[in-house]
Amino acid sequence: MKLLEDRIVKDGIVGAGNVLKVDCFLNHQIDVALISELGKEFYRRFQGEGINKILTIEASGIGIACLTAPYFNVPVVFAKKSKTKNIAGDVYVSKVTSFTHGTTHDIIVSKKFLNKNDRVLIIDDFLARGQALLGLIDLVEAAGATVVGAGIVIEKSWQEGAKLIRERGIRLESLARIASMDVDTGVTFVKD
Ligand code: 5GP
Numbered sequence: 001m002k003l004l005e006d007r008i009v010k011d012g013i014v015g016a017g018n019v020l021k022v023d024c025f026l027n028h029q030i031d032v033a034l035i036s037e038l039g040k041e042f043y044r045r046f047q048g049e050g051i052n053k054i055l056t057i058e059a060s061g062i063g064i065a066c067l068t069a070p071y072f073n074v075p076v077v078f079a080k081k082s083k084t085k086n087i088a089g090d091v092y093v094s095k096v097t098s099f100t101h102g103t104t105h106d107i108i109v110s111k112k113f114l115n116k117n118d119r120v121l122i123i124d125d126f127l128a129r130g131q132a133l134l135g136l137i138d139l140v141e142a143a144g145a146t147v148v149g150a151g152i153v154i155e156k157s158w159q160e161g162a163k164l165i166r167e168r169g170i171r172l173e174s175l176a177r178i179a180s181m182d183v184d185t186g187v188t189f190v191k192d
Contacts, residue, residue, distance in 0.1 A: 001041055001175040005189055007034060008154070014181045018128070018156065019100060026125060026153065030063050038175055039068030042123065042151040045173045046072075049148045051121045053077060055114070055140065057096075057107060057132055060125040064153060068123055077114065079107040079136060094138035099128040109139050116144035127152040127174060130161030137170065149173060156181075157190050 013021040025031040051072055056065040057079045065076040081096075082105065091108040098105070114120070122136045133150055140147045147170055155162055155174035165172045177190035 001038070003034070003037060004153070004176045007031075008176055008178075008187055012187060014183050014186060016183070018159070018181075020126075020154065020156070020178070020181060020187070022154070026064075027060050032067065035064055035067045038064065038153060039071055041175055042068050042121070042173070043071035046121055046149055046151065049121075050119045051148050053114070053118045053120050053145075054123055055079065055109070055120050055136055056123045057081070057136060061123055064125060065123045068121075068151070072121070077109060079109050079139060082106045082108045092139045092142040094135040094142070096135035097131045099126075099131065107135050107139065109143075111143070114140065114143035114145055118143065118145035119148050120145050121148055122150045123152075124150070125153050127155040127161040127165070127172075128159045130159075130164040133161065133165055134168075137165075137168065151175075154178065 007025055011024050015021050025034055052074050054065045054069050054074055054076045058081060062078050069076045090111050093106050093108050095104055096107050120140050124132055137147055149171035152174040155177045157177045157179055179188045179190045181187045
């Protein structure tokens with residue numbers, strides 16, 4: 001998506017450890033008009049699929065999901081990152097190792113908010129090694145619901161996440177696909 005690629009080139013900062021910082025429009029300050037355009041694009045790609053729920057993960061996914069949901073006219077559910085052990089039976093639990101922090105934690109969703117009739121679109125900001133997305137897919141599958149697809153704002157295509165998700169047979173739509181990035185030379189995109 002050209003609008004997004006242009007914004008990444010203009011404002012993205014390539015940091016150490018394969019991390020792209022997009023704090024000024026996505027991860028800290030949010031450019032609502034831009035993210036709303038991304039939501040419209042997710043709708044264009046996934047409309048007609050009977051999606052009745054959007055699932056994301058706190059924190060950065062929430063804003064994107066909430067600016068996407070109005071196009072589908074569906075609610076947003078976000079998985080919570082839990083530091084305590086969850087033994088209660090009223091939540092679905094999966095494990096995620098954070099790409100940016102390197103720590104592993106449980107993610108949870110209340111059983112009240114995911115059920116077997118749901119057709120779920122999963123939304124997140126980045127796809128790197130795929131751990132966040134695989135954790136979210138686990139939660140949907142634990143509920144017996146259907147993953148219609150995954151909508152990602154920025155895919156770092158050289159990392160294994162995209163391949164892992166496609167191998168699971170999940171439809172993946174990434175609005176910007178980064179082929180490579182370098183502190184000195186910046187970002188290059190996958191050419192479709
Ligand atoms: P994965 O689980 O696919 O390895 O990583 C996805 C998660 O890690 C995203 O939810 C995002 O929060 C974070 N992440 C991965 N790569 C980047 C990056 O380059 N920049 C930022 N800001 N976050 C990232």
